[in-house]
Amino acid sequence: MEQKFRIVIDTKGGDNGPSVMVKGAALALERFPQLEVLLAGDERLIQEECERLRMPAQRAEILDAPGEITNFDNPAQAVYGKTDSSLLRSLDALSSRDDLVGMITCGNTGAALAGAMRYLSGENRVRPALAAILPAQSGGFTCLVDTGATVDCTAAMLHHFAHLGSDLMRDMYGIKAPRVGLLSNGTEPTKGNKLVKETYPLLSADESLHFIGNIEGSDALSGACDVLVCDGFAGNQVLKVTEGTAKRMMTDIMRYAKKTNSAEVERLFTHLMGVYDIGSLGGAVILGVTKPVVKARGNADERAVVSVSEMLLNTAQHKAVFDINRNQL
Amino acid sequence: MEQKFRIVIDTKGGDNGPSVMVKGAALALERFPQLEVLLAGDERLIQEECERLRMPAQRAEILDAPGEITNFDNPAQAVYGKTDSSLLRSLDALSSRDDLVGMITCGNTGAALAGAMRYLSGENRVRPALAAILPAQSGGFTCLVDTGATVDCTAAMLHHFAHLGSDLMRDMYGIKAPRVGLLSNGTEPTKGNKLVKETYPLLSADESLHFIGNIEGSDALSGACDVLVCDGFAGNQVLKVTEGTAKRMMTDIMRYAKKTNSAEVERLFTHLMGVYDIGSLGGAVILGVTKPVVKARGNADERAVVSVSEMLLNTAQHKAVFDINRNQL
Numbered sequence: 001m002e003q004k005f006r007i008v009i010d011t012k013g014g015d016n017g018p019s020v021m022v023k024g025a026a027l028a029l030e031r032f033p034q035l036e037v038l039l040a041g042d043e044r045l046i047q048e049e050c051e052r053l054r055m056p057a058q059r060a061e062i063l064d065a066p067g068e069i070t071n072f073d074n075p076a077q078a079v080y081g082k083t084d085s086s087l088l089r090s091l092d093a094l095s096s097r098d099d100l101v102g103m104i105t106c107g108n109t110g111a112a113l114a115g116a117m118r119y120l121s122g123e124n125r126v127r128p129a130l131a132a133i134l135p136a137q138s139g140g141f142t143c144l145v146d147t148g149a150t151v152d153c154t155a156a157m158l159h160h161f162a163h164l165g166s167d168l169m170r171d172m173y174g175i176k177a178p179r180v181g182l183l184s185n186g187t188e189p190t191k192g193n194k195l196v197k198e199t200y201p202l203l204s205a206d207e208s209l210h211f212i213g214n215i216e217g218s219d220a221l222s223g224a225c226d227v228l229v230c231d232g233f234a235g236n237q238v239l240k241v242t243e244g245t246a247k248r249m250m251t252d253i254m255r256y257a258k259k260t261n262s263a264e265v266e267r268l269f270t271h272l273m274g275v276y277d278i279g280s281l282g283g284a285v286i287l288g289v290t291k292p293v294v295k296a297r298g299n300a301d302e303r304a305v306v307s308v309s310e311m312l313l314n315t316a317q318h319k320a321v322f323d324i325n326r327n328q329l
Numbered sequence: 330m331e332q333k334f335r336i337v338i339d340t341k342g343g344d345n346g347p348s349v350m351v352k353g354a355a356l357a358l359e360r361f362p363q364l365e366v367l368l369a370g371d372e373r374l375i376q377e378e379c380e381r382l383r384m385p386a387q388r389a390e391i392l393d394a395p396g397e398i399t400n401f402d403n404p405a406q407a408v409y410g411k412t413d414s415s416l417l418r419s420l421d422a423l424s425s426r427d428d429l430v431g432m433i434t435c436g437n438t439g440a441a442l443a444g445a446m447r448y449l450s451g452e453n454r455v456r457p458a459l460a461a462i463l464p465a466q467s468g469g470f471t472c473l474v475d476t477g478a479t480v481d482c483t484a485a486m487l488h489h490f491a492h493l494g495s496d497l498m499r500d501m502y503g504i505k506a507p508r509v510g511l512l513s514n515g516t517e518p519t520k521g522n523k524l525v526k527e528t529y530p531l532l533s534a535d536e537s538l539h540f541i542g543n544i545e546g547s548d549a550l551s552g553a554c555d556v557l558v559c560d561g562f563a564g565n566q567v568l569k570v571t572e573g574t575a576k577r578m579m580t581d582i583m584r585y586a587k588k589t590n591s592a593e594v595e596r597l598f599t600h601l602m603g604v605y606d607i608g609s610l611g612g613a614v615i616l617g618v619t620k621p622v623v624k625a626r627g628n629a630d631e632r633a634v635v636s637v638s639e640m641l642l643n644t645a646q647h648k649a650v651f652d653i654n655r656n657q658l
Binding site for chain 1: 466477480481512514521522523525545546547548549550551560561562563565566567568569570571572573574575576577578580581582585589591593594596597600601604605
């Protein structure tokens, strides 16, 4: 029998309400036969939705959590106060149960980070990073790390991010030696602000990394590297400027389609939406913790749940494969 | 008789050679009857091009400059050594002649900055900034400052950039109270890295600025503000990520047009190229000096010369209007 992988889905904290999260879970179960889910939130509401969607009961478990952490909550306080929240009950389950392989939440980013640190810190307690998985023009993906968990970084932190990102790309996509780039304002080794100039020699000297040098912002989405390392402030700009530019061009294309009444341009729009609609993409992965937690966007919809489920499934499957290979060597 | 405005065009230092710069000058003279040009470079070559293009001799003056500063030159050394270069002769003319209102160069950015500091520093010698003028979705323009002249900034520098950017948008586009935004990783006043958090209260307290708060990267091109203030490292990312994303989407659209053989999609492509082809846009403006100097991209073509000529013309004309208004009040 094929191995099953169970992930936790926090149904609360998103802009679109728990029903959308349950709907996403149902779609993901249909799509991936090896998937199982643990749905955290209001038991009765989830139960009703599951029945309405005819979800297979043996593949969808419910974890009752009457409380909720909202975006108005202070993360540090909420993480020790709101123990009945679906976010914390989800993290608690993920940390204590061996059968759970990962988690998705749309809730408060700060609380998700603080909660992941509280429940999922390994032996070496490190500050977690938020990585974004961007679709590269070359066809694969680029892991951008950090995208906002730490906005003031040291060179040692950036060095650490390079390792976290490399581990993720190895585990999630099976890339043996992920190419690491350092975000800078020019490709020459002499380019960069003080932080980048201090980080460059650390990455160069580390033989366990496949460091390929400085990468400019214009190459962030080109696929020039597998892991793009930067401080959380710069990473946040890369992510949001990409989104802003794509959104603006999509608006222009839509206007043009309406003005010209062109079916071809409308088809182009639909095609591009599939690539650039960041809302349907996964979201940010919390790195530096013992199990993968994906922070989807607040406005994530059912497609995001499906796409993140696939990411978590890949990670769980690759990990298993790798662990066996490692033992055989 | 209408007032004439004469600008300096450095014909050397660009990837496309002097002929393209002279061709751009000819197109600009055709388009703007009030424009005159001073063309710096190899006298004989410029003379031949001018005759070939039948440029009106009384509107196109030549400044002989046999030397050239290339991208391989060290800016600090070149600016004191290569005094026969077209870049330095252009700056020298701009600084010493009252009839010259601005300048365009495609050459070495560092040398242009250092040269502008040497020849065009005012009484208060300040480090110049490089501003980019981005087309805003709302129809106007946003001045992004700094885009790379200073990659490690203090809050006092960012405060200064806010003034430089506001002055430019007032002079160039006649905006009376330019809305100043501070680039951050969230709109709340509490968001930002250490630098942004230190800068926020300085901008807030300055009543001579129209500060509207923090702006996220996703709004860099939306027209949410007239002046977007940031350090040169972050600004470089905003500029290059915008370009990279636009370029990538244009490639996708071109591929789609070829695949579907759709004339409508091809027309859309041409339409979008007019908006997003950064190569045809002006370039970066050196701020903090006594007269406007525009650093066009190395690969600028004749269209860039026309577009920058218009920017400089606008600035010269608005300045005149404003000076009169100021005197009348």
